[in-house]
Every structure is written in C-alpha cells, then in structure tokens.
Amino acid sequence: VRPLLLSLVALLLTGLQAALLHQAGGGAFTLFLPVALLVHLAITADLVDGAVAAAAIGYVLDVSSGGTKGLLTSLAVAAFLGIRVIRIGVEVQGWAGFAALCGLSAFGLSAGAVALTRLAAPLEVRPSWELLPRIALGALLTMLVAPLLRLGLRRLDGIFGERPSELRP
Amino acid sequence: VLSLLRRYRELILVAVLLLFPLAVFFANAKKPSQHSRVDRAVLTLTAPLEKGVGVVVVGVLEAVDGYVALRGAHRRAAAVGKENQALQLELQLLRHEAAENDRLRRLLAVAEAAPARSYTGARVIGVRAEPSGLQLVTLDKGSDDGLSRGMPVITGDGVLGRVHSTAGGSSDVLLAIDRNSSIAVRVERTRARANVRGLGHPGLARLDHAVRSEDVIEGDLLVTSGTDAIFPAGLPVGRVTRLQRAAHGLFLEGSVILIVDPTRAEEVLVITSGARDRELPSSALAPGRTP
Numbered sequence: 481v482r483p484l485l486l487s488l489v490a491l492l493l494t495g496l497q498a499a500l501l502h503q504a505g506g507g508a509f510t511l512f513l514p515v516a517l518l519v520h521l522a523i524t525a526d527l528v529d530g531a532v533a534a535a536a537i538g539y540v541l542d543v544s545s546g547g548t549k550g551l552l553t554s555l556a557v558a559a560f561l562g563i564r565v566i567r568i569g570v571e572v573q574g575w576a577g578f579a580a581l582c583g584l585s586a587f588g589l590s591a592g593a594v595a596l597t598r599l600a601a602p603l604e605v606r607p608s609w610e611l612l613p614r615i616a617l618g619a620l621l622t623m624l625v626a627p628l629l630r631l632g633l634r635r636l637d638g639i640f641g642e643r644p645s646e647l648r649p
Numbered sequence: 650v651l652s653l654l655r656r657y658r659e660l661i662l663v664a665v666l667l668l669f670p671l672a673v674f675f676a677n678a679k680k681p682s683q684h685s686r687v688d689r690a691v692l693t694l695t696a697p698l699e700k701g702v703g704v705v706v707v708g709v710l711e712a713v714d715g716y717v718a719l720r721g722a723h724r725r726a727a728a729v730g731k732e733n734q735a736l737q738l739e740l741q742l743l744r745h746e747a748a749e750n751d752r753l754r755r756l757l758a759v760a761e762a763a764p765a766r767s768y769t770g771a772r773v774i775g776v777r778a779e780p781s782g783l784q785l786v787t788l789d790k791g792s793d794d795g796l797s798r799g800m801p802v803i804t805g806d807g808v809l810g811r812v813h814s815t816a817g818g819s820s821d822v823l824l825a826i827d828r829n830s831s832i833a834v835r836v837e838r839t840r841a842r843a844n845v846r847g848l849g850h851p852g853l854a855r856l857d858h859a860v861r862s863e864d865v866i867e868g869d870l871l872v873t874s875g876t877d878a879i880f881p882a883g884l885p886v887g888r889v890t891r892l893q894r895a896a897h898g899l900f901l902e903g904s905v906i907l908i909v910d911p912t913r914a915e916e917v918l919v920i921t922s923g924a925r926d927r928e929l930p931s932s933a934l935a936p937g938r939t940p
Contacts, residue, residue, distance in 0.1 A: 491691065495698030498775030498787060502699075503706045506912030507778035507786070508851055531663045538670065543688045544695065545782020546813055546821055550674030552781060557667045593781030596671075600678030604857075605828045607849050611780040614850050618779070 482640075483533035486521065489636070490514045490540040493629075498544075510618035512586035514541055516629035518556055519581045522563035523572075524637065534560035547597075555592050559585045575627040583623030590615040681829075682783075684814045696819030699775035699787055714738065749915070755805025756918050766881070767922040769794055771802075773914050777821070783813065784827035784849060786911065790919070791819045799879055801920045807885035807908035808832060808873060809917055824911045825886065826851055833877035834886050837870040839863065845871060845886050845905050851912050856889060856903035865901060867892045881920065 493513040501507055517537050521530040538556025542549050563581055566572070572581060594607045594615070601607075654661065684692065718734040760768050771794075775787035790796055792815040800812040802822045810830060813823035823830055826847040834845050843859035859865055869889045875882030887905035894901055 491694055492698065494777075495695040495775070496702050498695070498777050499699040499702030499706065501776040501778065502773060502786070503703060503710075506773075506914070507776040507784070508912045510779050512779060528659050528662055531666050535666045535670070540691065541782075542670075543684070543691045544777060545779055546682060546777065546785050546823070547782040548674050548677050548680075548682050550670035550672070550677070553670035554667055554674065555781075557663070557670075561663070561667070590779065590781045596674065597678070600675050602679055604831075604846065607780065607828060611849055615780050 482525070482529060483536040485636075485640070486517055486533045487536035487540050489633075490517055490537040491544075493517070494540060494544040509621060510614065511625070512589065512618055512622045513625070513629060515559065515585040515589060515622060516578075516582050516626055516633065518559050519563055519578060519585055519626075520630070520633045522560050522567065522581075523578075527564075530560055530564075531557055547593075548600075551593055551596060552589070555589050555596075558592070559589055562588065575630055578630045579623045579626040582626035582629075583619045586622040587615060587619035590618060689814070689816050692814065692819065692821070693816040696774070696787065696789070696791070696816060699819075700789060703774055714741075752805060752916050756916060759803065759805055760918060763881070765922070766920055768918045769796060769921050771796075771820075771917050771919055773917065774819070776912075778824075778851075780849065783821075783829065784824045784847065784911070785813060785821040786810075786824060786914065788820050788822060788917065788919070789818070791815045791817050793817045795921050796820045796919055801880045801884075802917050803884060803920065804909050804914055804917050807887075808880060809909050809911060809914055811879055812919065822917075825907055825909070826854060826911055831857065831877075832880060832886055833874045834871040835874040835882075836863070836865055836889075837872050839865070839869075841865055842874060842876075843871065843901075845907075851910070853890070854887060854905040854907055856892070856901065856905050859901040859903065861894060861899060861901050863901070865889060865892065865903070867903075871905060 493516075497511050497513045501511060514537055518534055521533050525533060534556045535553050538553035541552040541556060545552060563585060566581070572578070591612065594609070594611055598606045715738070718738055756770065769790055771788040771790040773786045774789045777783070777785040777787065788796075788802075796812055796815050798812055798814060802809045802811060808825055810822045810824040810827070813821045824847065825832060825845065826849070828847050828849040830847045832845045834843055835841065836843070841859065841863035843865070844857035846855045846857045848855055867889055871886045871889065873880040873882055873884040873886060885908045887907040890904050890906050892901060892903040
C-alpha cells in the first residue's frame with residue numbers, strides 16, 4: 481500500500497511543482513520536490529519496502545519528465561540507497577538535516593541523470609555540463625522548501641500510523 | 650542455489666530494482682521516447698491538478714494583494730486612501746487584462762494571416778523543465794480537443810515548440826530549447842539553410858548545420874524552412890548571435906537567441922491542420938516581442 485500511496489503523493493508533488501514553476505518564473509529555475517519523498521523513505525522505511533516505493537516514485541518522475549524510461553526510476557532507487565548509506569555514517573536529524581539531504585539528493589539525481597544521458601544518448605542530443613549551475617540552483621531551492629514537505633510527510637505518516645524519523649534496519 | 654537466493658532475496662530484489670530500469674534506459678536511450686497507455690493515464694491525473702494549483706496560486710496572490718492593500722488603506726486617512734487602493738488594484742487588473750488582450754490579438758493576427766490552416770488555442774498550465782528530463786510545458790488542451798503528437802505550437806511571435814505527448818484534456822509541448830528539438834530554418838535575408846537545436850535550458854540555442862560558405866551574419870532572422878515536415882515555412886525562430894567562422898570545418902558555429910521566451914509563454918496556438926507548406930506573411934508576426 482505504501483509504494484502506491486507514495487507514488488500518488490509523487491504525482492501530486494510533480495503536478496504541484498509544474499504549476500508552481502509556471503506561476504513563478506515560467507521555468508527560469510527548477511525544483512525537485514519529489515526527492516523529499518525519497519529522503520523520507522530512506523529515513524523511515526525498511527530496505528525492500530523503501531526500494532519498491534522509490535522505484536514507483538522514480539517511474540512517476542520518468543513519466544512526468546518525458547525522457548527515456550528507466551533513467552529516473554533507477555536513479556531514485558540509487559538515491560534511496562545512497563541516503564541510507566549516508567545515514568549510517570552521519571547522524572542526520574531535524575528539519576535542517578532533512579533539508580540538506582533533499583538538496584544533496586536533488587543535485588545527485590539531476591547530475592546523475594545528465595551523466596547517464598551523456599553516456600547513452602546520441603552525440604547531438606547529449607546534455608552539457610553547463611547545466612550544473614541550473615541543477616545547483618534547483619537543488620538549493622528544493623532544500624529551502626524541504627522543511628515544509630517534511631511537515632506534510634510527517635502528517636501523512638501520522639494518518640497511516642507510521643513512526644517518523646526512525647531508521648529501520 | 651535456492652538457499653542462496655532465499656538468503657539474499659532482499660538484496661537481489663533491490664539490485665533488480667536498481668539495474669533493470671537502467672538496462673531499459675540504455676536500451677532505449679537512442680530511440681524517441683513514447684508514452685504508453687499507463688503513462689498517459691498517469692499524465693491525465695496530473696493535468697487537473699496543475700489547473701487547480703494554478704487557480705489556487707492566483708487566488709492566494711490576489712487575496713494577499715487585497716489584504717496588503719486593505720492594511721495600507723487603514724493606515725491612511727479613511728476614504729481617500731481606500732479609494733486610491735481600490736483604483737490601484739483596478740488599474741493593475743486592467744493592465745493585466747490589456748497585456749492578455751494584446752497577446753490574444755497577436756495570436757488572432759497569426760491565425761487570420763493563414764486562414765487555410767486550422768488552429769486550436771490553448772493556455773500553458775504547467776512547466777516541466779528539470780535538467781534531468783525534457784524541457785516541456787503543459788497545455789490545457791489534449792487529444793479530446795484534436796491535438797496530436799508532432800503538431801507545431803506557436804505564440805504571436807514565433808515558434809514555441811511541438812506537441813510531444815497528449816492525454817485526454819492536456820498535452821505536453823517539447824520546447825525549442827530542448828536538446829532533442831531541432832528545427833529546420835532559413836536565414837530570412839539570404840535563404841541559407843540551417844538547423845536550430847536547443848541546449849536544454851532557457852536562453853540560447855545552437856546554430857547547427859549552417860554551411861560555412863553561406864551568407865550568414867550576426868543578427869540575421871531565422872525562420873522555419875518547412876522542410877522538416879513539422880513546422881510550416883516562415884515562422885520566426887530566432888536571431889543569429891556569437892557567430893564563428895573557423896578556418897577549417899564544413900559548418901559555421903554560432904548561437905541563436907530564440908524569438909519566443911518559453912518562460913513567458915501564456916497563450917499559444919496549436920496548428921492542427923496539415924496545411925503546413927504555405928508561407929506565413931512575416932508581417933503577421935512580431936519578432937522580439939514575447940507574449
């Protein structure tokens with residue numbers, strides 16, 4: 481149930497993000513709101529449930545981004561695993577830690593997508609590393625709005641009886 | 650083997666979730682992306698949400714404006730202040746409406762200039778411009794309104810992009826700034842041929858396949874040539890800038906400032922007819938002005 485629920489939330493966030501970007505800036509800058517779900521999963525879910533939900537979220541991202549399927553699905557699972565690894569080494573707590581992880585994930589996902597697309601795509605459509613400042617700005621803005629998303633996700637967990645902010649083995 | 654599989658089943662599942670989509674991506678990376686029925690269903694779900702959020706955001710902004718205006722009015726001496734605020738708000742609304750009317754008038758001029766074509770007017774309701782994906786905007790019209798993949802999308806100034814995918818009540822437009830977008834163009838002054846390819850972010854595009862011996866100079870207006878079987882001929886695309894004529898090589902190197910700023914596009918026309926071979930009078934379009 482949780483992967484399905486979170487992919488619906490991802491759908492909601494991508495829709496919200498598209499409308500917000502249209503109203504504010506018209507695409508001059510970007511956001512990556514659904515990474516908050518991946519961070520939340522890495523903090524609260526166990527390995528298998530979390531990986532399945534991350535893949536479901538990645539699929540939604542793949543569809544909404546309009547690019548080649550599989551790229552963001554794989555990167556979402558990789559981001560989920562990466563955040564779990566970071567959490568093992570570093571104690572990340574509170575809204576500031578959540579925001580930092582969101583910013584890092586947004587940057588990692590976008591930069592990873594550019595890197596993989598550069599490897600796989602035909603020469604004439606390969607993205608340039610000149611996109612990095614745009615990616616960094618998007619990650620920064622995502623980091624700024626992440627605490628609000630954390631609040632919403634904790635509420636959602638409360639509704640469905642999950643225990644927030646606990647790393648499960 | 651079975652006991653090993655059982656023992657590491659969780660890790661195997663995670664590895665499959667990680668590697669299988671990656672394999673799918675590498676297998677399909679060189680093909681144009683297409684939406685399946687499931688994908689279209691997912692997109693159909695997001696369109697009403699984007700419309701709804703747009704309405705809510707505009708409503709909240711107007712409410713905040715009204716609240717700020719009211720607080721200001723209380724601080725001033727009663728009636729005159731209130732009246733002034735109300736007039737300011739009214740003026741702001743009128744300016745907004747005048748700008749919208751101007752954009753719509755220019756779209757109408759484009760439609761009237763080529764009456765043989767059929768158009769569908771649409772509004773932009775969402776922007777999907779993550780560096781990790783395609784540069785898309787979402788329109789509030791879809792396959793239910795007769796839109797289909799590949800149809801050209803223009804504003805009153807020139808080319809915005811082409812329809813990438815459609816759902817029932819919405820569609821995604823691949824913008825000319827996307828790196829997968831390549832538009833066949835001519836230099837309006839000399840009729841020299843070239844292509845305009847996006848770079849994946851708002852701003853400049855790249856001048857592609859402009860033969861070095863052709864007469865192209867900075868500032869030249871590029872219009873669609875009609876040879877790509879997507880865009881009708883004569884639509885403004887951009888102006889040449891940063892032109893470099895290297896000593897060697899077959900092609901010129903240069904950038905293109907696109908006529909239509911996609912971050913400001915609000916109302917658009919989708920060319921739904923197949924009559925794409927007729928030259929559009931350049932007087933119908935106003936290069937340099939963005940809706």
